Amino acid sequence: MTLRYEHRVRDLRHKGALESVFVGNPDGVRRKNRGRHHNQRMSQWEYGKDIDYLQQKSEQDRIVCFTGDERGTSSRCPVCGHRHKPKGRNWRCKACGFVGHRDIVGAVTFWQTPPP
Known part of the structure; x- marks a missing residue:
């Protein structure tokens, strides 16, 4: 990845974080059996506290923070809707x-997907 491309991605992330923050639920990753060391790290991860901190910090800065299901969003084209x-x-x-x-x-x- 080129430095210019990395800067563009970083800029887009910062611009998106100024308006809203989406917090995904890492429960699926946490339940996978990926070996002793990974399982130990996952069992010690207090992601509920991390989500609470993000929500509190975003409220202080008047940024919308929400959670939802991001399943399938990376496999659909935002322009034509084609999936792969x-x-x-x-x-x-x-x-x-x-x-x-x-x-x-x-x-x-995710932002284009209508809520269920």
């Missing part, structure tokens, strides 16, 4: 040619 399994950090749509960072594509797709 991404490979690597760069997301490339095979249907329309849209290119972007996988995390940013997931965030944009």
